[in-house]
Amino acid sequence: MHNQFKAVGLSYKKTPLETRELFSMDQKAIKAFLNLLNDYSEISEAIVLSTCNRTEIFYSSPTDQFDTILKLIGIAKGIEETQNYAQYFFSFAKHEDAVLHLFNVSIGLEAQVIGDLQIINQVKNAYQWSADENMAGPFIHRLLHTIFFTNKRVVQETAFRDGAASVSYATVDLISELTTGIQTPKILVLGLGEIGEDVARNLENIASKEVFVCNRSIEKAQALADELGYQVIDFAQYESAVAEADIIISSVTTDEPIIHKSLFATNKVMSHKYLFDLSVPRSIEKDIESVNGLLLYNIDNIQAKASKALEKRIAAIPDVKSIINEAITEFGSWTQEMEVSPVINKLKNALEDIRKNEIARHLKKISPEESELVDKVTKSMMQKIIKLPVLQLKAACKRGEADSLIEVLNDLFNLEKQEEQLKK
Numbered sequence: 114m115h116n117q118f119k120a121v122g123l124s125y126k127k128t129p130l131e132t133r134e135l136f137s138m139d140q141k142a143i144k145a146f147l148n149l150l151n152d153y154s155e156i157s158e159a160i161v162l163s164t165c166n167r168t169e170i171f172y173s174s175p176t177d178q179f180d181t182i183l184k185l186i187g188i189a190k191g192i193e194e195t196q197n198y199a200q201y202f203f204s205f206a207k208h209e210d211a212v213l214h215l216f217n218v219s220i221g222l223e224a225q226v227i228g229d230l231q232i233i234n235q236v237k238n239a240y241q242w243s244a245d246e247n248m249a250g251p252f253i254h255r256l257l258h259t260i261f262f263t264n265k266r267v268v269q270e271t272a273f274r275d276g277a278a279s280v281s282y283a284t285v286d287l288i289s290e291l292t293t294g295i296q297t298p299k300i301l302v303l304g305l306g307e308i309g310e311d312v313a314r315n316l317e318n319i320a321s322k323e324v325f326v327c328n329r330s331i332e333k334a335q336a337l338a339d340e341l342g343y344q345v346i347d348f349a350q351y352e353s354a355v356a357e358a359d360i361i362i363s364s365v366t367t368d369e370p371i372i373h374k375s376l377f378a379t380n381k382v383m384s385h386k387y388l389f390d391l392s393v394p395r396s397i398e399k400d401i402e403s404v405n406g407l408l409l410y411n412i413d414n415i416q417a418k419a420s421k422a423l424e425k426r427i428a429a430i431p432d433v434k435s436i437i438n439e440a441i442t443e444f445g446s447w448t449q450e451m452e453v454s455p456v457i458n459k460l461k462n463a464l465e466d467i468r469k470n471e472i473a474r475h476l477k478k479i480s481p482e483e484s485e486l487v488d489k490v491t492k493s494m495m496q497k498i499i500k501l502p503v504l505q506l507k508a509a510c511k512r513g514e515a516d517s518l519i520e521v522l523n524d525l526f527n528l529e530k531q532e533e534q535l536k537k
Contacts, residue, residue, distance in 0.1 A: 116208040119204070122168055133168065135192060136186060139163075154182070155174050156178055157173050158250040160249065164235050170182055173250070179202070183196065213441065215256070216437045217437070220273075228274050259443070263437060272429045273429040278426055281314075287418065289318070297323055300325070301358035302325070304328060305330075312362055312391070314341065326343050326344070327346040327348055356376060360389070364392050371396050373398045374400070377404050389409075456506065
């Protein structure tokens with residue numbers, strides 16, 4: 114287990130979207146893939162994190178499993194010749210590098226938007242799916258709980274998660290603020306390109322709302338609506354949908370505005386309507402606020418809000434890294450101690466076996482009360498005898514000198530032979 118943790122994967126940093134989509138896995142696919150790893154690889158533990166920005170496999174194995182993982186992903190996803198995509202994959206064969214990378218990804222340092230608010234929940238899901246398939250052993254359990262505790266420290270002690278640091282997050286954050294007085298706001302998302310779809314997905318964070326999605330390709334709108342529980346508007350009907358909505362978010366690709374003041378000429382605005390123009394060029398007439406009750410936010414307004422949050426997050430990075438380093442150091446101490454725990458157990462078992470045999474040989478004729486007292490005294494003696502070797506082993510681990518002490522204890526107490534006898 115010690116020094117066997119590795120990572121393989123691809124991310125937005127050097128992998129085009131179409132390739133990331135090809136290797137993306139949902140819950141069902143991840144669980145099927147984990148079972149393939151269990152059956153056809155030399156991997157004892159694994160966790161698979163797959164989002165729109167990355168698909169990464171973290172695993173424990175004494176050997177590099179890069180080629181095997183690529184083949185099994187191909188089987189799980191029905192992709193032939195996965196080696197053709199090997200150039201897009203990274204590999205961390207060194208234990209320390211893989212551990213640090215999982216920390217950085219989970220906390221949000223590797224996110225496309227620094228401090229991504231969603232990533233920690235995605236990691237929690239990945240961990241749960243790994244546990245469901247019995248692919249999360251002692252190492253991954255301890256590592257992930259250390260990461261979750263570290264994330265809490267980052268939230269509580271730094272500004273790394275403050276504010277909305279992407280256009281889509283900032284848009285939804287502002288919508289949430291503006292609609293506090295509306296019981297169930299009607300929200301129209303017009304245009305489902307990358308930013309429009311991202312906004313639509315982030316709207317899930319608003320508890321009470323009615324969302325309508327409208328796109329030139331109704332098939333894409335329907336697929337997204339089915340996934341998120343939204344309603345679909347045919348693009349030919351977008352004008353009436355604009356008139357009905359409390360919030361209009363437009364990211365339509367167009368050369369000229371498609372939302373004009375005239376749309377509201379025959380529809381008296383009874384209360385405020387909030388319009389968000391995320392298109393470049395603009396898709397909403399720039400002087401639309403001349404209509405009473407209409408309030409417009411453009412891409413520059415939203416980006417300014419996001420940029421301020423991003424600056425705060427970037428400034429907090431040194432503090433975040435310091436917290437991560439502390440957590441990794443603590444986790445490393447536990448990992449080193451786990452390396453010697455089998456030896457400690459063997460030593461305890463060997464001494465306990467000696468104790469029981471001697472009691473059985475010499476104390477056959479004493480009373481039950483005397484036997485109980487002898488048992489108590491000899492147990493106390495064994496605990497005191499073993500305390501110093503255990504402390505020395507743990508200290509040797511921290512110094513990186515455990516191997517020599519383990520060898521001495523094995524020879525001194527013949528632990529391998531003792532263990533074999535106990536199994537018989």
